Structures are given as C-alpha cells and as structure tokens.
Amino acid sequence: MFLHLKQVFTPDEVQSARLLLGADAPWVDGRASAGGQAQASKQNQQLAQGSDVSQQLQAQVQAALGRDALFFSAALPKRIFNPLFNRYSGDSNFYGAHIDGAVLHSQNPAQWVRSDISCTLFLSAPEEYDGGELLIQEPLGERRIKLPAGDMILYPSSTVHQVAPVTRGARIASFFWIESMVRSTEQRQMLFDMDMALLRLRSEVGEKHPSMVQLTGTYHNLLRLWADV
Known part of the structure; x- marks a missing residue:
C-alpha cells in the first residue's frame, strides 16, 4: 500500500x-x-x-x-x-x-x-x-x-x-x-478500500440502511479474521 x-x-x-x-x-x-x-x-x-x-x-x-x-x-x-x-x-x-x-x-x-x-x-x-x-x-x-x-x-x-x-x-x-494488526499488505489494502467505500456509502444512504449494517459487519468480520492484537 x-x-x-x-x-x-x-x-x-x-x-x-x-x-x-x-x-x-x-x-x-x-x-x-x-x-x-x-x-x-x-x-x-x-x-x-x-x-x-x-x-x-x-x-x-x-x-x-x-x-x-x-x-x-x-x-x-x-x-x-x-x-x-x-x-x-x-x-x-x-x-x-x-x-x-x-x-x-x-x-x-x-x-x-x-x-x-x-x-x-x-x-x-x-x-x-x-x-x-x-x-x-x-x-x-x-x-x-x-x-x-x-x-x-x-x-x-x-x-x-x-x-x-x-x-x-x-x-x-x-x-x-x-x-x-494485519500483517498482509494485500489484506490491509482490501480493508482500507472497503472502509473508504463504506464512508462514501454512509454519506449517500445513511448509517441505518440495511446494506450499511451488513457491509459494516462484513468489514469487522474480516478484520476479526485477519487481525492479530
């Protein structure tokens, strides 16, 4: 990255x-x-x-x-x-x-x-x-x-x-x-890209939109899978 x-x-x-x-x-x-x-x-x-x-x-x-x-x-x-x-x-x-x-x-x-x-x-x-x-x-x-x-x-x-x-x-x-916390450069890049997309989507559809809830959950599940704390 x-x-x-x-x-x-x-x-x-x-x-x-x-x-x-x-x-x-x-x-x-x-x-x-x-x-x-x-x-x-x-x-x-x-x-x-x-x-x-x-x-x-x-x-x-x-x-x-x-x-x-x-x-x-x-x-x-x-x-x-x-x-x-x-x-x-x-x-x-x-x-x-x-x-x-x-x-x-x-x-x-x-x-x-x-x-x-x-x-x-x-x-x-x-x-x-x-x-x-x-x-x-x-x-x-x-x-x-x-x-x-x-x-x-x-x-x-x-x-x-x-x-x-x-x-x-x-x-x-x-x-x-x-x-x-995420050792892999590729995994960090994917998480960053997803986080930036979520920020844009949040401004367009709002925090409580079902897609926002689901995608935010997916981001955190990936972070939970890859992170070492």
Whole structure:
C-alpha cells in the first residue's frame, strides 16, 4: 500500500518542529543507527534519540497520528516505532538503496517492532531543497516522492528505496515504522478500500440502511479474521 496523507502536521506544527530542528539541534551521524549493510550507503544526520528535543517532537508526531482517522484506517497500527528525525544537506546528503530491517527495537517505549509499513513525514517544503526525493522501486518502475511540509507517505517496508542526493538546501523529515494488526499488505489494502467505500456509502444512504449494517459487519468480520492484537 502506498498512501499520501495530507497535513498530518498543521502549518503551525511544522513551524514549531522546524524551530526545534535548527542547526543548534543535537544532530549526530545517521550511520550510528544503521545496520551493517546500510552503514555503507547512509550519509545523513539524525536527531539524538535521547535528547529533550527528540522526546518533545516524538510526542507531537504521536499526537498527530492519533487524531488522523485515515492513518488508522490504512495502517491499523499495533505498535509504532518511536518517531526519528533526519536531515540531509551538505556532505551528509543521501541514503543509498536499501530495505528496512524486518524487526527493529524502539526506545520509547522499549519494544520490538516488526516493520510492515514505513512512514516519512516531510518537514521541509519542496522549494527549500533540490533533490532529496524518496525513490521507491516497484516492478513497473520507480516512484519519486517529494511532498509538501506536513504531509506523509506510507509505503511497504519490504520495498527497496533510497533518498536521492540533496544538492541545495536541507531536507528535514520524521521517519518511523508501523507494525500493523494485519500483517498482509494485500489484506490491509482490501480493508482500507472497503472502509473508504463504506464512508462514501454512509454519506449517500445513511448509517441505518440495511446494506450499511451488513457491509459494516462484513468489514469487522474480516478484520476479526485477519487481525492479530
């Protein structure tokens, strides 16, 4: 599933986050958090996880996700890896082709998270930097993603992806992973499509229409069959 979520962060929240993520923020070498294979291709900066700034921003991202009904419908989150923050600029400006680790250890809270869904929340406006596209390989070609500040992309963690070199300015973003209650990408997609269709149908025929009752029940029965909580 690929999904573009708009305005996960409001403009005010983007501005607040950017003030905290300035040049004086506790940036460290991004390779410190990479596995052996990724270290060779990762050249960026990452906000120190244990810093007060990181804790504050993590709470803001978690709160934004909690109020986004479309995010919940698409991801059906069971566990969320604590949000991280990175910066691509200058000589630390790219992340080569890689696949995210299958099981990752989150610090806040301390837990293991299976990476079903990868998420990037863009905090820099596209006009602030050149390059820096998120490139995701697919059987039919390559997706090139560069979203407005405050928007987020969800995509399968099993895909090969990279961040193209930033040749001007700075690309700042939050990134994290989701372990879904529904492990199968195909099953999550079907449930999401059904949920979106139910929303449209509800506005046309009303909540109490017999077809709405039956189809809503079918959605929950499928979720009951596939979900692992």
